[in-house]
Structure formats: structure tokens, C-alpha cells
Amino acid sequence: xxxxxxxxxxxxxxxxxxxxxxxxxxxxxxxxxxxxxxxxxxxxxxxxxxxxxxxxxxxxxxxxxxxxxxxxxxxxxxxxxxxxxxxxxxxxxxxxxxxxxxxxxxxxxxxxxxxxxxxxxxxxxxxxxxxxxxxxxxxxxx
Amino acid sequence: xxxxxxxxxxxxxxxxxxxxxxxxxxxxxxxxxxxxxxxxxxxxxxxxxxxxxxxxxxxxxxxxxxxxxxxxxxxxxxxxxxxxxxxxxxxxxxxxxxxxxxxxxxxxxxxxxxxxxxxxxxxxxxxxxxxxxxxxxxxxxx
DNA sequence: TTGCACATGTTATACCATTACACAATGACA
DNA sequence: TGTCATTGTGTAATGGTATAACATGTGCAA
Ligand SMILES: [Zn+2]
Ligand SMILES: [Zn+2]
Ligand SMILES: [Zn+2]
Ligand SMILES: [Zn+2]
Numbered sequence: 001x002x003x004x005x006x007x008x009x010x011x012x013x014x015x016x017x018x019x020x021x022x023x024x025x026x027x028x029x030x031x032x033x034x035x036x037x038x039x040x041x042x043x044x045x046x047x048x049x050x051x052x053x054x055x056x057x058x059x060x061x062x063x064x065x066x067x068x069x070x071x072x073x074x075x076x077x078x079x080x081x082x083x084x085x086x087x088x089x090x091x092x093x094x095x096x097x098x099x100x101x102x103x104x105x106x107x108x109x110x111x112x113x114x115x116x117x118x119x120x121x122x123x124x125x126x127x128x129x130x131x132x133x134x135x136x137x138x139x140x141x142x
Numbered sequence: 143x144x145x146x147x148x149x150x151x152x153x154x155x156x157x158x159x160x161x162x163x164x165x166x167x168x169x170x171x172x173x174x175x176x177x178x179x180x181x182x183x184x185x186x187x188x189x190x191x192x193x194x195x196x197x198x199x200x201x202x203x204x205x206x207x208x209x210x211x212x213x214x215x216x217x218x219x220x221x222x223x224x225x226x227x228x229x230x231x232x233x234x235x236x237x238x239x240x241x242x243x244x245x246x247x248x249x250x251x252x253x254x255x256x257x258x259x260x261x262x263x264x265x266x267x268x269x270x271x272x273x274x275x276x277x278x279x280x281x282x283x284x
Numbered sequence: 285t286t287g288c289a290c291a292t293g294t295t296a297t298a299c300c301a302t303t304a305c306a307c308a309a310t311g312a313c314a
Numbered sequence: 315t316g317t318c319a320t321t322g323t324g325t326a327a328t329g330g331t332a333t334a335a336c337a338t339g340t341g342c343a344a
């Protein structure tokens with residue numbers, strides 16, 4: 001038998017600290033922001049954060065936002081199927097929301113297949129302004 | 143009247159050099175790779191590259207790949223409608239291809255609208271292996 | 285015990301991008 | 315023609331992101 005292959009059932013201390021920091025923040029954080037928040041808990045070097053993030057990403061408990069160089073804790077209702085996920089990122093308040101949509105997923109898979117491309121993962125990040133940050137010229141509808 | 147607003151019809155020397163470097167490369171290049179290639183032409187600092195890239199991005203002649211921190215020259219047949227573009231990025235050979243698909247674009251727009259999100263731009267990057275890099279266990283079909 | 289897999293700690297380094305300031309080229313306009 | 319605003323350029327310094335390399339510790343199993 002191999003060593004105690006780690007699963008999401010048991011996070012190490014560092015992994016838990018990083019995940020907590022992300023969860024409490026409620027929004028995306030850069031690895032260095034996480035590091036700063038965890039200095040009181042003994043973190044000293046970026047690698048401590050990046051190693052924990054690597055595992056959390058592997059477990060699907062954290063997502064990486066490529067266009068922000070930042071990370072968010074997963075808030076997806078059912079954290080099972082993370083094949084294709086889209087994110088909305090508000091340019092004004094920084095709020096990030098997750099969207100899972102089978103139509104987009106299927107269409108992207110189809111496009112890839114048609115191009116002879118073996119799809120392994122997809123990054124979909126939508127930039128714009130969230131509902132709360134709209135200029136909202138019409139205030140009638142809250 | 144305002145100053146001589148630059149258009150894609152006339153690129154400056156630096157912009158042309160950067161675009162040529164990207165076009166000749168045939169694949170994605172980082173800003174620092176471009177810098178290294180252009181040292182013989184007088185480039186000395188990253189900012190010379192980034193400033194040229196900013197304009198080329200604005201003109202739609204270059205795309206930025208968020209998941210690679212790299213840039214590619216646009217090879218899209220009709221360089222007019224770059225609203226929504228997807229890229230396939232081969233993890234083995236690094237080849238990048240552009241895909242434009244109205245179905246995905248419309249669906250993403252629809253998803254955003256449903257969420258009360260004012261979509262401004264979208265990033266879609268597909269990772270996997272291109273046709274040439276497939277393990278291709280079955281050689282029957284070329 | 286020994287060996288292995290895995291997590292961790294630490295330092296240094298590489299890579300990516302922007303700020304700040306100075307200067308040059310261009311065209312608009314009085 | 316001279317002045318002005320705009321835009322492009324050059325350079326140095328800095329900030330932000332991510333990894334390489336090496337050493338150490340810990341728990342489990344042969
Ligand atoms: Zn999620
Ligand atoms: Zn917002
Ligand atoms: Zn293009
Ligand atoms: Zn390939």
C-alpha cells in the first residue's frame with residue numbers, strides 16, 4: 001500500500017488555514033494576500049501558500065481566476081461536477097460568482113472535438129459589472 | 143480637433159516590431175520573450191513591449207492569453223468581430239487556435255444577463271491536446 | 285530499523301507587469 | 315513661426331506573481 005494519500009476529508013493544518021482565509025474573505029485573494037493574512041499563524045514564505053493552494057485546487061475546493069491571478073473558495077452548491085464552470089467578475093467591486101451551465105459545457109466540448117482537440121479543462125471568465133454595481137439609470141426596479 | 147488618434151492603419155515602429163515578432167513566432171510569446179527577440183532592434187525595457195502590446199490589443203491585432211500570461215497575433219479570418227473568442231491551447235506543443243462561435247457567445251451573454259451581470263468581455267481558454275499531439279491509440283483514422 | 289511517501293520550512297531566484305519621470309515627435313492653431 | 319497639447323518613446327526603479335533547490339520532519343509499512 002502506498003502512503004496515506006491525502007483526500008479532501010482531511011486537510012493539513014496549512015491547507016485548512018488557507019481555505020479558511022479564502023472562505024472568510026468572501027472574495028478572490030492573491031496568494032500573497034493570503035500569505036500576509038497568515039503570518040500570525042506562522043506562515044513565512046509564498047511556497048507555503050502555493051503548496052496548500054495546489055492541493056485545494058486538486059480537491060476542487062478552490063478555484064483559480066486566471067484573469068486576476070487570484071483564488072476563490074468554491075461556493076458552488078454541489079461541489080461534485082466542476083468540469084466546466086464560468087465565473088463572473090465585477091470590475092467595480094471585485095465580486096465573483098460561479099455559474100455552471102451544461103449548455104456552454106456541451107458546446108465547448110463539441111467545438112473542441114470538431115477541431116480534433118482533446119479537451120481537458122476550460123477557463124471561462126466573464127468581466128463586467130454585477131447587479132449591485134450597475135449605473136442603474138432606472139431606480140424603479142431595485 | 144484632437145491629436146492624431148492612432149489607428150491600426152499606421153503602426154509605429156515599436157508596434158510593428160512587436161507584431162512581427164508575434165506573427166513570425168506562430169505561437170504565444172511572453173512579453174519578456176518578445177523583449178529578448180527585439181534587443182537587436184534597440185529594445186531595452188519591458189515597457190517598450192507592454193506599450194506596443196497595449197495598442198495592438200486595442201486594435202484587435204493581438205490577443206492576450208490569461209492562462210499563459212502570453213500574447214498571440216490574431217489569425218482570425220475576419221478580424222472584425224472579436225466580441226467572444228475561445229482559444230484552444232495545447233499543453234504539449236503550445237499551439238494556440240482561435241475559435242469564434244455564436245452559440246457560446248449568445249449563451250454566455252444570456253447567462254450573464256440572467257444573473258443581472260452587465261457583460262463587457264469574456265475570456266474562454268480551453269486546455270488539452272491538439273490533434274497532432276494526441277496519443278492516438280488508433281492510427282486508422284488520420 | 286530501514287525505507288518510503290508526503291508535508292513542511294527556508295532561501296534564493298525567475299518571471300510578469302507597472303509607476304514615475306524625462307524627453308522627442310507630431311500636428312493643431314493663433 | 316512659435317506655442318501648445320497629444321502621443322509616442324527611453325530609462326530606471328519598483329511591485330507583484332510563481333517556482334527551483336535543498337533541508338527537515340513525520341507517519342506508516344516492509
Ligand atoms: Zn466551485
Ligand atoms: Zn460589483
Ligand atoms: Zn483574433
Ligand atoms: Zn499539440
